[in-house]
Amino acid sequence: MKSATIIFGMALAAMPAMAQNNYENQFRRPLGEVLTEISERFQVKLKYDIDTTGLVLPYADSRIRPYSVEESLANVLMPFDFKFVKQNEKTYKLKRYEYPRRTEADGRKMVAWLNSLYSDKDSWEARRDSIRQEVRELLTIDDALAKRVEARPVFSKVRKFDGYTVQNFYLETLPGLYVCGSIYAPDSKGKHPLIICPNGHFGNGRYNDAQQQRLASLARMGAICVDYDLYGWGESALQVGGEGHHKPEAHVIQALNGISILDFMIARKDVDSTRVGVNGGSGGGSQSVLLSVIDPRYTASCPVVSLSSYFDGGCPCESGMPIMRAGGGTTNAELAAAFAPRPMCIVSDGKDWTNIVPENEYPYLQRVYGFYGAKDEVSNIHLPNEGHDFGPSKRNAVYDFFIEVFGLDRSKLDESKVTIEPHDAMKSFGHDGENMPANAIRYVKK
Template sequence: MSSSPLSRICIALLFLSTSIATLPADKPANTEPVIEPARTAVHQVLKPDESLPDARIKQPRHTRDKFHPWTPPTDLESWLAERQKLKTQVAVSNGLWPMPPQEPLNPTIHGKINRGDYTIEKVYFESHPGHYVSGNLYRPVHYSGRIPGILCPHGHWQDGRFYKAPEEKAMGQLANGAEKHLSGAYYPVQARMAQLARLGCVVFHYDMVGYADSQQVGHGGWFQNVDAELRLQNGMGLQTFNSIRSLDFLLSLPEVDPDRIGVTGSSGGGTQTFMLCALDERPDVAFPAVMVSTGMQGGCVCENASYLRQDINNVAIAALFAPKPLAMSGANDWTIEIETKGLPELKTIYSLYGKEQWVAAQAWPEFQHNYNSVAREAMYSWMIEYLDLDADIPLIEEDFWPVPPEELSVFDDDHPLPANAKTGAELAAYMTEYSQTQWDAMVNHPGQIYAEYQRVMEGAVPVLLGESLSAINTVEADLKATTLNDSQIGELQLKKGLLKREANGAAIPYIYLQGENFNGEVVLWMADACKQHLFTEQGDLREPVRQTLKNGYAIAACDLFLSAESLQGKSFAEQWQVDESFPGYTFCFNKPLLTHRVQDILTTIRFLQQSDAVKKIHLKADGNAAVASLLANGRMNITDKLGQLKLDLGQFDFSKVTSSLDPAFLPGALKYGGLFHLGLMQAPFESITLYGVGFGGESYSEFSPKYTSWLRSPVTRRATINMNTDSSNLAEQIWE
């Protein structure tokens, strides 16, 4: 087919919304302080008009980009490690880590329609309690033993499962060879189901959210808001879970062979095909049509989710199905180059298993975006070969007797939508409730439940916050040394320049001060005012800094990503752009600002650890820098040289974040325990002192006993931890 009017509108609105989102605007929700240091200041690293060589300062990736590359591993051991990492990333992004409870489906099957050699029935069941998946079940009339089952998600066809092509379009499909029969020209979606049933398969064709009979939640979804993002509730995750439950339903049928399961869909249905096959080990054969590519990655909110495609693309997600048989079709759309961009990468992965012949792709550039009879016949041949169907290859699609769309509807007077059906708001509330129940079970109970907590957090935290401290191998430094004369201390050693990390392209403006009485201990002093907080407006050392240096400590500071010099002379609003209509469009491909800043702190700590002259490292911060510092603590899985951690968190809690433009916005933060679980997964310092603690409604006395029950890292749990709800003026305190 060519793209439906609805899908074209979906993509057009996406492009419009993202264009609007990139216009500079003064947004009150953006709480980042404006830091505009003088170019001649002592803390300044860059020369006037000098650009910061930070590879992260660039136009954000977006689904509309023409090229999304991915380089696959070239040895099996590396791939298997990467595969597990990517499967976890996909699950986390979909809000399916851990997997939601799989309650009874309570299916209803009714209204059988007989078409001679196959039948069609109407089905609805509960994927979540009160959320109904609807569809049609096609079964062959004559069969023996157990037979293959095939799931068919439909994609963005106008009216979805009920699609009927307008007469002009149907005639055009016949004229250009896209369709062989008038029935298929008018009803290309039904044609696929009918032929697969005739081949001896049980076929379940189910609705995408907001299409056909699935009207409880609109296709745009209930989940395009900040609270949903903080809990990783999204339309893609809901549809993917519906696909998993649809597979549960299909496998519950006694005639279905669990060892012969296929999945095929086109466009958005192609997305659901490879998403399901990436997360669920039960499918055996897959054919995602006109979706897998290095081009546009999916234009609808149902195809994007925060963290999903960071550092990868749809080709990488499709590769997670390896080494099972996978074939794809392309057309004169974003998949037109699948044979030369996408298929070679997949063949690289399949060759690692010795199964290169089990992956294939073909594009038909003479046709626009479609799942026409030409592509369907390629799919039938693939299913015949790998599901061991009794038919000749190639198979020519037969004519069939379509069912009028109104007769396919699953709800009628005798079978109304059940009274317990949930609205979008009610479903979101239920998802929050079950997620909290799962969390409480992991956190509040000892024994085996803790192992589940550890598994969940060890999978989720790297997705949200990036690499651990031990994974940062080498930090390069381009520093210039000079002296600074202070009226009270005398001569100080001053080093400033850039810390560079090749893995993420970071270039971090950095400053280091050391007196002649250096005791081998360094205080990494972080603040929202960045490096310049060490100095007065006149360029003198602030008194707490001076006294700390007099006590023998060196002091280091840096500009975190998109602050001070990292802003490149622009405003924060100009440099940090988020699609507020649906933040998942932005964070599907790009890391949150807070993640970058966490990594900058880890990079700086790692640099100091590499110095032979440094014997101990202390970390001190307030404001947003304290939030990033505590989260960085959660990724410090080695104790080397770490001393004291002192932070003033200013009563911060992720539940207070109300805008995706907030520098502290972190998708998934509330799902995984908020600041304290994410930030105290590790306790590598000798002591941790936290001021301005906010517990999201919990009192300190309620929270403190829980801490010892869930922090059990044998490597890094050594800190003495003190928490105070009152703030402390850390910026004015001398380190002693």
């Protein structure tokens, strides 16, 4: 008589192929097939930013929860580091995991957790001081500053317009590496407030029409404003290529550039060092918050369409270095709170990751400012029907804030008086970089 084991093995071999989907091969099914079943079972539409070709899901059927499409999607996507984003009641978008982006619910939980960490000024300041130091270390900014070149900026001729002037500059920060920018100044004499304006990822960078309108309008009202290229954008791309912007060093070098520009600007005789602001939108807003954390010289801050407890910034120039690990976990909302009790205005809208600022991040900031008896020093301009841009409503919010905190001349506010310059006029290295210094790093396509 054959052994029971042999008989069982023969019987198994004779079974239909479908029975081979068993515990030993982990009940595997193609991921695309499982997702199609979920779509049909729950009557939802799935949009794909992922490629499921060739991906096989173990224990596929047991991951589906018949009572919850969202739990089913989470279970099915998790092994591949994918996630879903709910777009409406019947549509979900499938995406790769994004380390800087979470959900609104996560943002609310994060703020609640942060609120539990401190109950008064002393406990807050202990946390704040630790966060500031850890951000510096995680960003590696002090290492970059130690390698900085002690160089003077090189200026173009001054261009004169209605109530303001513009002058380009370039400055060597690291050996052979330059930052290019423009200085917008009032045409009046005397001491003026200074506003450093890192630009975000809006089209055309610092040459953008809205960027020119904002800086020139602020200059007409009495402020000196400076903007500069993102690393790997504009004239910086001549040195490091567009690829440079998508590397973690962009995070460090943009902060280094902001510090270096403030160093030479604050020493000017026409600058009032007691009135120094920082203002930017989108990625420029993230930079504004970061600069306010690592550089104590700022006295007013206005981040626009950027501040969020559930999105740190989707570009390596905002999140390339792991600064959000500081303090066991932080967010831009807490980093912004470190600016208390100095004046700050948060500009938010209803159609991006700043959508819950009025009910989440803003009350949190008010609480921290309240530790100093300074709740009135933080404000929020929320535009619920607008989206992610630096349009007229956002610019007007910026103007109102700096008019109030820096005493600018509102009677000079008139964007129609601003001249939108052609891009070549704003280039510090000239057309196609013909005036780049001899020692400048030059990008060579591979």
